[in-house]
Ligand SMILES: Nc1ncnc2c1ncn2[C@@H]1O[C@H](COP(=O)(O)OP(=O)(O)O)[C@@H](O)[C@H]1O
Ligand code: SF4
């Protein structure tokens with residue numbers, strides 16, 4: 001069953017996704033917040049994407065574009081509608097005990113590791129907690145698993161006996177990653193996992209995530225506002241603006257030849273370092289400007305250089321259409337820009 005946009009989605013049709021090895025298939029995801037019983041606001045509209053097993057898929061967009069809302073909806077933490085298939089099950093419909101069991105497969109790492117860790121617990125207890133809650137293994141097995149997880153995320157046995165406050169920000173994020181790994185998930189949702197860390201530590205955590213992906217075959221949904229990091233880390237990327245995906249495609253295409261006016265604006269404003277010198281640490285942050293998107297038509301109409309006063313941009317939400325190299329672009333006129341550019 002499909003909700004939301006008719007026509008092609010930025011990640012291909014649902015049928016195509018199912019034929020491929022999509023681990024996560026999101027169709028028509030709409031996230032709603034309720035200020036009161038009568039006052040509801042949609043902050044994510046009809047979002048479609050799919051992630052293959054083993055892939056690192058990036059969600060980029062400025063602050064307020066809806067990235068965390070998508071993550072929270074996938075984790076059943078926000079009210080959402082649409083169709084999400086994860087590992088062969090209809091994900092958003094799961095409730096109660098079946099959901100608790102299935103949840104092991106999808107885990108999340110938040111931006112601020114400190115906020116998500118109980119300061120009274122030792123690192124070992126924090127890492128063991130998911131095993132305790134889900135009653136996995138006997139005591140001895142849990143101890144061994146915690147040792148294994150400490151090693152996996154590059155923490156020493158001695159650090160395992162400390163409280164999180166005794167460790168650095170990067171080490172605390174390693175604890176959060178170990179907790180996310182404890183239940184052997186297939187997919188990890190990473191919501192700006194390095195944004196709160198010192199620049200000198202960011203590359204270390206990014207390298208750890210890369211290493212873990214290779215070592216245990218993880219799949220990532222990686223939320224990031226730094227385009228340089230997104231290009232470095234992700235195989236494919238969806239660019240979000242005003243709660244809608246405006247362009248999806250292979251990272252190399254999004255950065256090499258972006259087609260949507262918003263993607264083009266973002267990329268042209270990002271000083272990409274020489275790849276041989278690359279440090280995925282700097283670059284323009286998409287956090288800088290926040291303008292509320294309009295209620296109708298294209299979300300980018302108020303900032304778009306390509307619009308040229310055309311009514312269609314104001315009256316009709318652009319549906320994603322294929323570009324020449326695997327991209328899908330939600331702009332009525334993107335071919336014009338690509339011909340000129
Ligand atoms: N709990 C909430 N209640 C109401 N509105 C919210 C809530 N959380 C986020 N929003 C709004 O939803 C929009 C998207 O926010 P968010 O998903 O956090 O964006 P991002 O992660 O891209 O910065 C923003 O306009 C934000 O103000
Ligand atoms: S649909 Fe119109 S306003 Fe939106 S990005 Fe394309 S040209 Fe610009």
Ligand SMILES: [Mg+2]
Pocket residue numbers: 067068069
């Ligand atoms: Mg966020």
